[in-house]
Amino acid sequence: MTETALVLLSGGQDSATCLAWALQRFDHVETVGFAYGQRHAVELQCRAPIRDGLSALGDWNTRLGPDHIVDLGSSLAAIGGTAMTEDVAITLGAEGLPNTFVPGRNLLFLTYAAAIAYRRGLKRIVGGMCETDYSGYPDCRDDTIKATQLALNLGMERRFVLEMPLMWIDKAQTWALAHALGGNTLVALIVNETHTCYLGDHTTKNEWGFGCTTCPACELRSKGWHKWRSEL
Secondary structure, three states: OOOEEEEEOOOOHHHHHHHHHHHHHOOEEEEEEEEOOOOOOHHHHOHHHHHHHHHOOOOHHHOEEEEEEEEOOOHHHHHOOOOOOOOOOOOEOOOOOEOOOOOOHHHHHHHHHHHHHHHHOOOEEEOOOOOOOOOOOHHHOHHHHHHHHHHHHHHHOOOOEEEOOOOOOOHHHHHHHHHHHHHHHHHHHHHHHOEOOOOOOOOOEEOOEEOOOOOHHHHHHHHHHHHHHHOO
16 A cells, blocks of 8 residues: 655755655645745745755655645734744743744644645654653644644544654754765755755855844754764
């Protein structure tokens, strides 16, 4: 039986690693990205180079299927109040969450992804959500993903499997996973072609990739890179 998957590909390090992970395991893999008025929309421009680079590795070109873009317009930005959609400083909110948290974003992404998977006959939905090395977002937690899988399966009468290969690993282990999947070639692709910086800085090049170096995403990525390199 052909194993199929749909990968949420943002253009960042985690989702690129997840796409490689899926291509290693499944016979047919499609991708989906979301435009929602994010400040770091440059990440969307990284998606095509990532797909092209991964398709050149091994026999992954025979497994990589169509790409889908869902334009959510300014729906999430219109709700306001987040540093991901407004030009405001990154701070901690009253509940202890950084204002980079966009309420409902991952729930919305997974619902749209499931709708696409339903139409395309794809069983597995792969995302880069992680509970180990993250900013505390509640929609990245394992319990949330399990509850969402149940809701999607009940609401669409399907047996989707939400796969989160990074859920229990930190950023250093994510770099190690990328290296295990595609060696130095994949690591170089992630360094040179992905974008993770919340502020959208895709001009400052660091040894671990592009980014401002000071936002939470850059700090996690840099810390993980140096930890992984020190353990080689």
